[in-house]
Amino acid sequence: MSGYSMHLLVCGGTGCRASHSEEIEFKLRNELEKRNLEDTVKVLSTGCFGFCEKGPIVKVMPDNTFYTGVTPGDAEDIIAEHVVLGRTVSRLIYEDPSSKEKVPDSKKMGFSKKQLRIALRNCGFINPENINEYIAREGYMALGNVITDISPEDATRLVKDSGLRGRGGAGFSTGLKWELTAATPSDEKYVVCNADEGDPGAFMDRSILEGDPHNVLEAMAICGYCIGADKGLIYIRAEYPLAIERLKTAIKQAREYGLLGKNIMGSDFSFDIELKYGAGAFVCGEETALIHSMEGLRGEPSLKPPFPSVKGYNGKPTNVNNVETLANVPIIFLKGADWFSSIGTEKSKGTKVFALAGKINNVGLIEVPMGTTLREVIFEIGGGIKDGKKFKAVQTGGPSGGCLTENHLDTPIDFDNLIEAGSMMGSGGMIVMDEDDCMVSVAKFYLDFTVEESCGKCAPCRIGNKRLYELLDHICSGKGKVEVLDRLRLMSEVIKDTSLCGLGQTSPNPVLSTLDNFYDEYHAHVSDKKCPAGQCKDLMEYFIIEENCVGCTACARVCPVNAITGERKKPHEINQDICIKCGACMEKCKFDAIIIQ
Template structure:
């Protein structure tokens, strides 16, 4: 694509480029073509990391081959798109304008889709989503419960455009926000729009974005920087990765807008090296934007210049904290520094620096195009807009969901997430990753916003949401997160470096059946002390999983300490396998036991030697009559 020399030229290109996208966005179901009737169609194949790992690239290749073989090359296009969000049902293929949504597609299904759907006009029924509660097949994406309550702003282009084709981004109003800003708005104008919109940082802290930009603008310097924090480190979180894979140009555009607003000409995307697909698509997008004159010198013929480079992170969780991130970008060890000075005054190379995470930036172009009033009308009084969550754990519909702030946990878990797997009972949901807390059933009707989650001992965080059922041990959950924190702590301050290590040792002692009442008292006291004295946000919130589980599941801690049992049957040292009278004496358990601790004659009741048993569970798994119980 040639260089675009002015804002008017960009708008002209946009007006001429939306044919295929309009075809894909038609929501009313079209009548399928009868056999032999030619009809223009577009097949969108999920190209996110999850679906790619399940061979969606091979699905695309097979579809393209079958389309050619059927003589449909002039009428049908098949191409990759970003993550549709419904990861539980991937790989996904969507056919437009028929608005048919195929799930769990395999490479071998390509021939049937082309033969039946494209040539005969017959929907491939077996590839449609089936709603479990009513056993009904659903064709339309918007009719699926998973999507009904979602409002996609940050994810607006994921699943719609080809992320490797800048023309498709431009066709979806891409770079029009940047054109509007640099062609006729002042720095104060754009900062006011972002401030009035109520957008807050989506990286965890929730600091008002407009206020952060205004602080960076205040300080005079010969150079300023915009940094995109794409160092997504929470276990189970993949919101930022999906945006970068499915809509990379939105981040480039937002960074340029931020650069104009504060007076910066250089941007840096700090991204995990473990995100190769996101990195690849970012590099493609940056190259295309430079070629079109949308990055670099004198953008759209104005005197505004802005360019972006990519910096790899090494996967350190602490580098999600902005001062530690800046240290890493500079080539130093990623450790947080004392504030003040804040990065807005003295950040990268001691210059004014604005750090925003991926999801925060993804909202910017939409806010500029549609206005502050539109965005602030969504959400709650103090938490505006939408939030993307990575819904995972013991939930039927695993995936990415974007909902208005104020949506309740119950709506996300049951209406969107489809409830708990295998009909099990809900126990808790962890929000905010290692820095968050565990929320119990009594708080399921809590509206999701920064203040409400904080009031019940958790936090928004970057958007991880892990659902747990009755088979999860809350002592073990707290231990899991503490293991992560201890591993990821930079070690700069004593409360985090030493305190969390001691917390983990006490949790291990309790889960091993050696805990005492004094340990419970010390656990709570030490967790509170770390919260009050650690240097950075990582340390200050690191004890949240311990404090929240002790508050809401104290009975489980007491069972581990006083009764030496694990109610959920998870902590290995507290388990006891025993054989009931249902034993038929088949000897299978004895043959499976790796330490030979099971004895008994054929057709007689067998017995487990508890002193030798290593609690591996092989006997219970292999018993044909379920005669072995765990308690």
């Protein structure tokens, strides 16, 4: 970043792009040119800053001023005020929701304080479409060191010693996986990057690929050197067009620089990378299913063993790692295994990226050391629950994970603690729910997802999950009996024990964890036929509070089925037998006289 006295970093992630960040970039450049400042101030499009809630983001360097909620119309002020006169544009500065203070320096925001960015270290700092910026931040140095100075065995040992575990879900030791693939003799081996991020509500892999694609390419090359592979494949969702474009650009640039291709940096080591596209199947996140999909087949999982490290793509030994796992690799080589293993908890080293979403003030992408508590993540980084509501649950691990409650808020987050609490790390989706969310409906939502995404190969998953969904649907519509709750649990356990792959083995987790933690809520649905959160339409009734009703007749006029009766200027009444629970009356009432129970 030399030659310029100031840099304007504009977020070019999917979220901010959707809010016109490209237009902001264009306008900023325009304003600079008008003032002949284009040679002193540089406008850069970067990867995701993580603070998606307040996007689009423009960050001014070197003073770290963080502008939020920027519109194209603000470009002129940013240039005229901040760049030319050195005055911050205060209306665009982030305001701390609790103290109401303006916090211009991004490092002092509650959102950033507890974060430690390792996998995301370059996201939001560099232009992902320019390889030189990655190189300027020690990019490809690890690869250079490894292939010239370290034997594949020693390099693999270093990854093993660092304690890095797979970030895609299961948390298997990355070094051990490499060792196993390296130990299988074969004329051909493959390195596969799993970028089929199918978990709804998780977008960390996408952000890494969009914000720092070279990091992943470098890690794949290092892995190739360690296991003896000369070919890498990235299996990426077709739904991520921006990430695909940036990867293509990055691969092209790396080839031009001799960092991919034949005889990398003049050594004997050759390695090249190709993209393979997914087509929308959650099960393809499972490594055997992913491999079948890359072979042009239906993405159905197969029994392990044989593991892909022995028999994978085209029947050859294949090492599959997820994007975030790989993003940790180059820096481990630069800073050492001891450095990495000094971060985190005893059995989970390093950091974890979470996609924080749902009913939370600061939706975004965060990275924290393993061992950070859920409370720190939700209330300090996440800024607490939206609209001052009460925290109810946090769902981790996507459709394979579970819902954790207030009792778990002080649990340090790591692989093993989350499993013990009845959830899992998964890929790192973290959805926060408040008092208005019905946990039975949430379980049903996830089962609906699993039913649709089950590949159908094994019966417990194909039939069992469908039955589970139907039971939940019965409960939500008031048709469930108390005995159903035992059946739910029994069936969940059978599905877990007998399914073929990780999808079915974990799909009942949302049901089991909500049954454990919110049994009363299930019970209210089946015994009292009530939904305490007021979400299940079939279980709700609308009432008019006599004291509040002034008899304006607005509700009676809007009711499509004439269920509301009453005289003018006197309290009205709703006939529950006629009411279709459309909610029109409640929307219309100006006196808060209609409630739902």
